Amino acid sequence: MHIRSLVRLLTLIAVLLSASFLPAARADDADTTPAPYAKFTAGAQSQTGLFTLWRKNGKVYVELSTAQLGKDFVQSAAPANGLGGWGIVWGEDMFAQTRLIRFTRQDNKIVISWPNTFFKAPEGSARARSVQLSFSPSVVAVTPIVAEDSATGKIIFDGAPFLTDVLNMTAVLKAALGTTDPAQTYKLDTDRTYFGPTKAFPENVIIESDETFEADAGNTTVDTVPDSRSIQLRIMYNIAQPPDDKDYMPRLYDARLGFVASPYLKYGDDRKVDQNANYIVRWNMQPSDPTKPISPAKHPMIFWLSNTIPDEYRPTVRDALLTWNKAFEKVGISQAVQVRDQPDDPNWDPDDIRYNVVRWVTEAYPSFGAEAQWVYDPRTGELFHTGILLDAVEGYGTPASWEYYVTATRSTLRRGLLAPQSYAMGKFAENAFGRVALTLMDRMDAQTQHQYTLDSIRSTVLHESGHDMGFQHNFIAAIAYSAKNLQSMHFTQSQGVATSVMHYAPINLWPRHDGQGTYWQTVLGPYDYYAIRWGYARIPGARTPEDEVPTLNRWAGDWSKPDYMFASDEDVSWANGHAVDPRVEWFNLTNDTLGWCGTQLGMTQSLMHVVDQRWPQPGHAYEQERNAYGWLLVHYLRCDDIALHFIGGEYLSRAHKGDPGASLPLQPVPRSQEQRAFALLNQYLFSESAWHYRPSLLNSLVYTEEAPIWG
Structure with a gap:
């Protein structure tokens, strides 16, 4: 090889290597300023209910008013279809417990979280501040705000987090089918997952995520689908307005009677040995x-x-x-x-x-x-x-x-x-x-x-x-x-x-x-x-x-x-x-x-x-x-x-x-x-x-x- 050719080759390699070590552009570096509300919603389809849901270019977006930001709602989830057995049944809501869900704004993003309801103390007290600092919520996702109405304060955020395995059906399928072989274990295929129907009602909204789960070698246990290498579960997320019954008074649990309990620990009286107050x-x-x-x-x-x-x-x-x-x-x-x-x-x-x-x-x-x-x-x-x-x-x-x-x-x-x-x-x-x-x-x-x-x-x-x-x-x-x-x-x-x-x-x-x-x-x-x-x-x-x-x-x-x-x-x-x-x-x-x-x-x-x-x-x-x-x-x-x-x-x-x-x-x-x-x-x-x-x-x-x- 000629010296001149060798120099050119080494120079090219150096350029490529230096380029490969350049820092990648971060999402934060891009322009994340929400679009004007009118501009973003032009041509989009809306469904009005508890929240306004927007559909645009195959995606789903959720609109919140300023009053709904930081407010607690009740979230449940269930499959909208089944596998014809194995406990995977449409409407089965036992795969995920009923939870509170909260949407809070952080700069130009929405933090979706499950608040911690297991620990309480008298509101405004020092113990309440201690509880808040001692226990953590669970963050489901962080997603960008895509549009904002400067006049009303309404914001629209990207609903893409609902396309992930929030319900943890990967683990449910593994347990249901008794899978031990990794090649037969189902996992979410995001490329074949998309939004199904969405619905908006006065007291709740439904967001359906049609999720495809794949197993490399298929799963011979599942004989109710055409090809066991791929199954689709339509997961229906239900977000509801909690009841606002001023006349409702909770009743404390007693283990001698057979009622289901909503458990929590109440920190309010140190003289009590048992802080359970279900x-x-x-x-x-x-x-x-x-x-x-x-x-x-x-x-x-x-x-x-x-x-x-x-x-x-x-x-x-x-x-x-x-x-x-x-x-x-x-x-x-x-x-x-x-x-x-x-x-x-x-x-x-x-x-x-x-x-x-x-x-x-x-x-x-x-x-x-x-x-x-x-x-x-x-x-x-x-x-x-x-x-x-x-x-x-x-x-x-x-x-x-x-x-x-x-x-x-x-x-x-x-x-x-x-x-x-x-x-x-x-x-x-x-x-x-x-x-x-x-x-x-x-x-x-x-x-x-x-x-x-x-x-x-x-x-x-x-x-x-x-x-x-x-x-x-x-x-x-x-x-x-x-x-x-x-x-x-x-x-x-x-x-x-x-x-x-x-x-x-x-x-x-x-x-x-x-x-x-x-x-x-x-x-x-x-x-x-x-x-x-x-x-x-x-x-x-x-x-x-x-x-x-x-x-x-x-x-x-x-x-x-x-x-x-x-x-x-x-x-x-x-x-x-x-x-x-x-x-x-x-x-x-x-x-x-x-x-x-x-x-x-x-x-x-x-x-x-x-x-x-x-x-x-x-x-x-x-x-x-x-x-x-x-x-x-x-x-x-x-x-x-x-x-x-x-x-x-x-x-x-x-x-x-x-x-x-x-x-x-x-x-x-x-x-x-x-x-x-x-x-x-x-x-x-x-x-x-x-x-x-x-x-x-x-x-x-x-x-x-x-x-x-x-x-």
Whole structure:
């Protein structure tokens, strides 16, 4: 190489290297001055509501008034579509908790943050200043102000942060699908993510982000999409005006009653050892005229029945919702719950937060059964939006294939959702078991089957609408009633099969020679009336939440009475070592759980021996027999699991010292009960005779091979 050429080459390299180390132009260096309002909005499409939303060149922008800057709003989020199973369901709002959201101005940018509502102190006090400095909010995003009206102060900011994975669906999908292989793990593809429909209503706005999640090698678990390498989830962000009810007073939480709590720590009195001051989550249900013994609700809870609910089930859903009026009338409030049909009006929209909608969802893999929906103000616990999702499985009851139970092992989240103890799979399995058992008992004619379905739907709607009242589950609600009670149609039609609709009650089914009550929980139980009184009854003279405490404490003192006992999810997940009380269970009945289990095991075992006498029907595959046997087996194994809980267990009391009938908080399960439990396990699980079935029956339990077009 010539020296001159070498010099030119070295000079070129030096220029390129120096250029590569020049500082990159920062976004801050560009002109970030907001454009004039009129100029920016020219040609843009607007939607006017709580906020004005602007759409321009495929982007979404949000307009705020000066009064809305720095103000707290309530944000919730849910998918607007599902995957046809795996717990990814449209309208499911449990993926993200209800939060406050705040928009503050910082120079020519908007800071979107979630304020911290978990710590409080008296406003204006030194403690309040300390709390503000001690705890941090969460910043969601910082986004530029693109336009400003100099006359009014209105600003418009870029809505691009809503195109990110704010809901953290990446983690949800990983858990739902049980993904461990990085090549099959879904992650957000921003290049294939864009804004979907936006809506603006007087009290809320909807911003939909149509998000594409990709997995390099696809995910073979997902067989409900054309190509598992790419799935789209339409995430619907809902930002609402919090209630401004001057007449609402929060009510303090008590662990002896089953209300959901909006938690926070209150720093205001150093003499208190416990700084917890949780408010219960509830609707603002008050009598319009408290001077009268009973008067219409001032703020009724109005449910709207979606046009997706099949016509044959609408009267049952309506009647179940209206049942709650019986409890509210006892505390002086009439017409507390009202039900209306979705109007045939193109301008009516179920996404308008003013409407509490009951919807019907269809899935390929039933994964949730039903789900209550609500939005509340985290500062006070006040519910101001409710609703219910009902899975279509509630209608057809029995699955097309035993696969729905077996393939639950394919996914971590499905193992939870479809475990026999979960409400989704538990109610599903009990429904199927009842149909099989009643058919084998010759008690399932066409009329019985229709009423069976309606009563099952009714029990589910009562349960989910109980959540809409603010109720937690109550898994000790089975222990007040005897077997004789549950074998009485008269008793169960008035009192139910458990003391609360918030129990996961199994089918109430007894052998042929016993009496038979209602199959499902179709009425409110005594605990439900008790809880409505505790959570909603007006306490005359009380001006602050603290003023109510003496009366509420006295009412809650009835915990030790079997009709009013309460225990929830934390007391039933006993595999974690915390929940030690065997009285607290899913899908159990009677005040003698072991006696009930003995009856169920004996009855189910006898039915399993004769299942081939009914199935398969002529001309059908042997999978019919396999499915029927499988649902009997699920019910059978449930009671083996319940009996195991008694061995080494302890009874746990939530009663306070001095409450009527209060016992020590922990008392060992009597040895006689442990021995009864082991005897059941020995007879129906460990013994050779427990699993002695005819070879001809076992050799018939085969499934049908399929060759699906997809996956």
